[in-house]
Amino acid sequence: MASSSSSSSTQVKKITLKAADGKHFEVEEPVAMEMETVKSFFVGNEDAMKDMVVPLLNVSSEHMPAILDFYRNHSEFRKRTPPPPAEEVKAFNEAFLENKSDEQLMEMIMAANFLNTKELLNFLTEAAANRIKNKSVEYVRAFFGIENDFTPEEEARIRAENEWAFDGLDED
Amino acid sequence: MMKRRRLNSPPPKDKVSINTENDELPECCLSRLPDDIIVNIFSRLTLLEAARTSVVSSRWRYLWTFTANLDFHAPKTMWNINTKIGERPNESEIEEKRSKYINWVGKVLELHRGRYINEFRIHFDLGDNQKSYITNWIHTALAKGVQMLELNFHRFVGINWKEYRFPVECYNTLKSSHGLSIIKSLRSLSLKFVDVNTEIVEFFIYNCPYLERLSVFGSKTLLSLKVAGSSIQLKHLDINCCHYIKEVEISASSLLSFKYYGPQIKLHVQNVPLLLDVSIGGRYDVQLKNLIDPIIQYLSQLETLELLLDLKKDRIQFPHFELPKLRHLIFKVIASDHHNLLNSTQIIKACPFLHKFTLKLICGGGKRELHEFPKCPLEHLKVVEFIGFVGRPIDLELAFYFLENASMLEKMIVNPTCPFLMGSYFEFENSESKQAARKRVKQLKKRVPRGVQLVVC
Numbered sequence: 145m146a147s148s149s150s151s152s153s154t155q156v157k158k159i160t161l162k163a164a165d166g167k168h169f170e171v172e173e174p175v176a177m178e179m180e181t182v183k184s185f186f187v188g189n190e191d192a193m194k195d196m197v198v199p200l201l202n203v204s205s206e207h208m209p210a211i212l213d214f215y216r217n218h219s220e221f222r223k224r225t226p227p228p229p230a231e232e233v234k235a236f237n238e239a240f241l242e243n244k245s246d247e248q249l250m251e252m253i254m255a256a257n258f259l260n261t262k263e264l265l266n267f268l269t270e271a272a273a274n275r276i277k278n279k280s281v282e283y284v285r286a287f288f289g290i291e292n293d294f295t296p297e298e299e300a301r302i303r304a305e306n307e308w309a310f311d312g313l314d315e316d
Numbered sequence: 317m318m319k320r321r322r323l324n325s326p327p328p329k330d331k332v333s334i335n336t337e338n339d340e341l342p343e344c345c346l347s348r349l350p351d352d353i354i355v356n357i358f359s360r361l362t363l364l365e366a367a368r369t370s371v372v373s374s375r376w377r378y379l380w381t382f383t384a385n386l387d388f389h390a391p392k393t394m395w396n397i398n399t400k401i402g403e404r405p406n407e408s409e410i411e412e413k414r415s416k417y418i419n420w421v422g423k424v425l426e427l428h429r430g431r432y433i434n435e436f437r438i439h440f441d442l443g444d445n446q447k448s449y450i451t452n453w454i455h456t457a458l459a460k461g462v463q464m465l466e467l468n469f470h471r472f473v474g475i476n477w478k479e480y481r482f483p484v485e486c487y488n489t490l491k492s493s494h495g496l497s498i499i500k501s502l503r504s505l506s507l508k509f510v511d512v513n514t515e516i517v518e519f520f521i522y523n524c525p526y527l528e529r530l531s532v533f534g535s536k537t538l539l540s541l542k543v544a545g546s547s548i549q550l551k552h553l554d555i556n557c558c559h560y561i562k563e564v565e566i567s568a569s570s571l572l573s574f575k576y577y578g579p580q581i582k583l584h585v586q587n588v589p590l591l592l593d594v595s596i597g598g599r600y601d602v603q604l605k606n607l608i609d610p611i612i613q614y615l616s617q618l619e620t621l622e623l624l625l626d627l628k629k630d631r632i633q634f635p636h637f638e639l640p641k642l643r644h645l646i647f648k649v650i651a652s653d654h655h656n657l658l659n660s661t662q663i664i665k666a667c668p669f670l671h672k673f674t675l676k677l678i679c680g681g682g683k684r685e686l687h688e689f690p691k692c693p694l695e696h697l698k699v700v701e702f703i704g705f706v707g708r709p710i711d712l713e714l715a716f717y718f719l720e721n722a723s724m725l726e727k728m729i730v731n732p733t734c735p736f737l738m739g740s741y742f743e744f745e746n747s748e749s750k751q752a753a754r755k756r757v758k759q760l761k762k763r764v765p766r767g768v769q770l771v772v773c
Contacts, residue, residue: 250349253349253353254349257349257353265353266356269356269360270360273358273360273361277361277365278365281368281372284368285372288348289348290372290373290376292372292373293374294371294374302371303371305370306367309363309364309368310368
């Protein structure tokens with residue numbers, strides 16, 4: 145599933161990507177070029193270097209299949225005329241996020257940031273925002289894995305400074 | 317070769333420890349999110365949600381002030397005024413809320429450290445007395461490259477007892493060469509309860525090359541509008557409740573949606589090959605037919621159509637037209653209980669691929685028996701939505717009609733909030749009429765077949 149070598153066409157050039165934990169992924173060139181980071185690897189060296197393995201130091205192999213699947217589907221959505229119905233895109237996006245833990249989401253955001261692909265990054269940050277909407281400060285801390293380093297007095301003072309943001313908020 | 321080095325560069329030094337069961341994950345994947353990503357996430361939260369993160373940790377204390385989303389809309393905190401629908405609140409109480417709101421906007425703008433503002437929205441009962449603040453805010457937002465600008469001076473109660481004229485000084489500054497350069501970033505402009513005249517609105521249309529969305533609501537000084545030209549990128553045009561408008565002329569090849577609600581006007585529409593979404597109608601002496609005739613040649617390309625009908629004036633009589641591409645039909649209806657909305661089903665028949673039907677009902681009280689509803693297969697209809705649901709014969713019989721005829725129906729959404737109150741200070745008020753309507757949903761429940769989800773809002 146991880147590799148796309150099952151593709152019957154031998155015409156499409158493949159690029160090999162190496163995830164952080166050393167696993168290799170053969171990816172069709174147009175899909176690989178969705179990632180600015182991969183694209184910039186070849187800038188000025190198009191022919192000479194296409195057989196090279198591109199190391200992706202910040203991307204775990206765990207997330208590669210899902211990320212590549214996102215690129216494949218969304219580039220197809222973009223090219224299609226007429227554009228796909230909103231429901232179809234929504235269904236794909238929802239399925240993509242289903243069963244992803246907060247931690248996995250965070251890791252994928254880091255991966256998308258490293259791969260420098262705006263579309264995936266914005267999609268994932270939107271998903272993260274949706275998960276913390278209307279949530280308490282404690283929930284947000286846990287979500288991002290952050291320790292509270294304020295003393296209770298400091299925290300109370302900042303709450304008072306930004307009182308408008310907390311006013312009318314239901315207590316947990 | 318600089319770029320290659322980036323790939324091989326070491327992972328960021330600072331890490332936070334996150335417990336993970338997956339020992340195989342390399343440490344670099346657990347690095348904390350960079351600030352710009354966190355700000356990206358904040359910009360998708362409301363301003364209040366973003367500001368609450370100031371107490372998460374010392375590193376986060378001021379991160380929220382980089383948010384690109386400054387939507388000053390806080391119904392729970394700012395609109396909390398002790399009044400009921402139809403009653404005019406105490407003026408001194410409003411004045412107090414007003415200064416609280418102005419302080420809030422001023423303080424946040426002072427703290428804001430982001431270089432850009434994507435969205436800037438003011439939504440409060442303000443007027444000419446607050447002109448100097450408002451002009452300052454507009455300039456600050458434009459200077460930070462705002463793309464979506466909305467001024468909404470919705471009154472707590474009533475329509476005309478307070479006014480805000482788009483200030484001449486502000487317009488004069490925008491006409492200068494500096495002004496012309498800073499408005500170029502605008503993609504969406506929404507002016508609600510702001511008196512702007514034709515000259516100012518057209519100034520934005522013809523000088524903002526990326527303007528895609530324009531909405532003018534409740535301007536008493538907009539008398540006509542011409543949106544015509546090959547350079548215009550406008551995709552969405554919404555003219556609503558401008559009670560003195562006489563004429564609208566549109567020739568805009570990028571236009572996707574056009575919404576008009578107001579008095580009878582001379583409407584000229586041509587060269588709108590991409591038009592997909594139309595919402596049209598009026599409340600007073602408007603004959604719907606007179607507004608539809610100028611766009612009749614474009615009806616066959618529409619995917620969404622909203623018709624605003626005042627049944628106290630009009631009878632539902634539609635000219636015979638086909639809507640072969642229509643997927644969503646919306647009726648916004650002002651009616652009394654003795655009216656029969658089943659008459660509207662004839663237009664539903666003219667939409668063979670209808671996917672969704674929405675009724676927005678504004679209806680006074682009254683009693684009568686249920687009418688028989690016609691049989692008519694609706695093969696593609698998946699979603700039916702009732703906003704302003706009253707649960708009396710006028711909408712119940714229409715609901716039964718859909719439950720009986722739409723064999724592929726997946727969802728029926730029932731919301732008792734009056735469409736007029738949507739987005740107003742009273743949207744979430746749990747009024748008696750709403751509670752009564754919620755009780756009447758029971759009658760629907762009995763008839764909802766298996767496989768159809770009934771959602772009560």
